[in-house]
Amino acid sequence: MDFAFDAHTEELRAKLLAFMDEYVYPAEAVAEDQRAQLASPWDTPAVVGELKAEARRQGLWNLFLPDAEYGGGLTNLQYAPLAEITGRSPHLAPTALNCAAPDTGNMEVLYQFGDEQQKKQWLEPLLAGEIRSAFAMTEPEVASSDATNITTLIERDGDDYVITGRKWYISGAMNPDCKIFIVMGKTDPDGPDIRRQQSMILVPRDTPGVTVKRAMQVFGYEDHSHGGHAEVVFDHARVPVTNLIGEEGGGFAIAQARLGPGRIHHCMRLIGMAERAIELMCQRAVSRVAFGKALAQQGVVHNWIADARVAVEQLRLLVLKTAWMMDTVGNKGAHAEIQAIKIATPRTVVGILDKAIQLHGAGGVSQDFPLAELYASARTLMLADGPDEVHQRSLARRELKKYL
Template sequence: MLYPMSPKVVELKRKLESFMDRHIYPNEERFYREAEELGPWKVYPVVEELKPLARAEGLWNLFLPESGHGAGLTNLEYAPLCEAMGRTHLAPEVFNCSAPDTGNMEVLERYGTEKDKERWLKPLLAGEIRSCFAMTEPAVASSDATNIESSIVRDGDHYVINGRKWYTTNATDPRCKICIFMGKTDPDNPDRHKQQSMILVPMDTPGIEVKRPLPVFGFYGVPDRASEVIFTNVRVPKENMLLGEGRGFEIAQGRLGPGRIHHCMRLIGLAERTLEKMCRRVRSRVAFGKPVSEQTVTQERIAEARIMIEQARLLTLNAAYAMDTVGNKVAKAEIAMIKVAVPNMACQIIDWAIQAHGGGGTSNDFGLIQAYATARLLRLADGPDEVHRNQIARFELKKYTNA
């Protein structure tokens, strides 16, 4: 292996996979059923039952690289564990390693005051509450975050917040107690990247309306609790401002780098699980006198899927290594490349698996359309493909500025 696992990671991976065999996979059907029956406004009991078991086995907050609250793993060390969790929608939250809480916890760890950490980070680390991140807006093209129109206006010892956000993950969850909100404090600043700020907004503050859940390919609770949230004259203390006015983009870049690579790690696990399902399905079905697994087109797709997964994994491990050794800012190109390559890889493999399952592949029975919803969503979340491709091209062209 180019990136061998340390003994510590090997042992954690063994424990994680054992836990998933004992507790996660046997409860998947129940998880999807609860999500469908209870909807996005409720807590799913199966998740709350499994979280104490995971914590008792030391499989908790594995994502935190720098603080003393997690396993102290680097991005490279966390990669195989995150991949394993990504094999099923149920796993990440059970281990307190799900978005957007992971990113929000990292923001609070890096930029929050001691008071913020006590009030919000501590219960998040304990899995007692959840959080949301309000950035995307329906009225503007949010792929360019400088378009954000929501306002954060200073008024004495408070800030007054107004705006309409959507795809604010977790907002419908009754455990969601804190929001990290991005809006403009200085809309006239000539530097468009210093107009925005981020601020902590308790979700019980007057003026917040969680208007509706937003379905992702018809799913309201899984794979995402996407939500639309209205903020009307919401007043929060000035101390809730993170890092200072005009530093929202700085925080966003620190937050989104790890978030993007975590998404890619999980998607590789989802693609692996999907390929397994595909292989088992085609070996058990006969069409036109021979197993579907012996049809040449099936074999070509299986071969291509294996090649694509291995390529995506190596690219992701390389990005993780770069983040660990030279930092997120220097590793921007590597992060951008995986954010394009991995979701597209996953979409293609899941599509082939749906085809291999026949009509059943389009039902909820095999978990494939839920998987596709996740993969397709991630070609947009944390920056769409087009933005990352443009960024990669600019990095490449810069090499030949004086050519």
């Protein structure tokens, strides 16, 4: 395993680091100021459009998609250090590069499983950054950690499907630019194979019977920059059968194909969050004095910073190994490693952010520093794309199988 960055990756890293310094970090405060002046907090600040135009001009666009015809043409190993850099400003940089969830996962679904009409109607404008999208899977009435529990119905009626169900924490759905939902529901709720009961279907936001009811908060944040996390009701929403993605019964397999890259992308960005937390810790430690000496001279602060550095280096190596395996043996072959990074990365980064908040005192939980919002995002990722316990269960079974 050789994790050295090749020349192309180094070139993109240098370009992206400069883009972050020159455009993204200064835009963070600008975006918040502009948002306060908008008619709706869910509208997109003008500076985001400016960032997107500049990123596209510089060739920092759709880097996540490995097909050069549609995206950056990068391997997972090449994309990993770039996604990490965007994670330093997770509420702005991924959007600026058109590499933000849930759009990335939805584009991957349409790229892999969509037909030509679906690609033309929805994938192309998503790749162009002209629209946003949402992935409607999680439901409030059931334990959605087990996807077979999903109760939303997708019923065939002549040349249409009728969708009925209630979803929540549907990321991006509050954004007025969100024009399309990929909805997971059951086309065969009584089928003998519980993993063949589900299907995925495209439901335009303006379909009669689709109601975006409210934004769900995350630790008190409505997450305006990501377009919120909405509760959405589908009340006999009717779409043509041509909106089905793939085949009936293929929804569970499509979900698994979607979530693998999504999980590693989250972990890549989480490492960037941790790096920014360490940077803020060090800046705070050398600039504040308590009990007669700088925080940087306090032994406990040394421990926090040293432990954070060791943890980040360990996580980065595990994420790079996983990316390399996905490139060499495929997502299925890297399944155990994907689970391992999904377990290890969010919880470790939450711990680092917690210490960074502690070092900042009251400022750490305030809006004057990004730490509280970063903490909310990282803690949420212990639930998103499958809670830790589900991955632990599966990974333990894989280990135990060797001895049974």
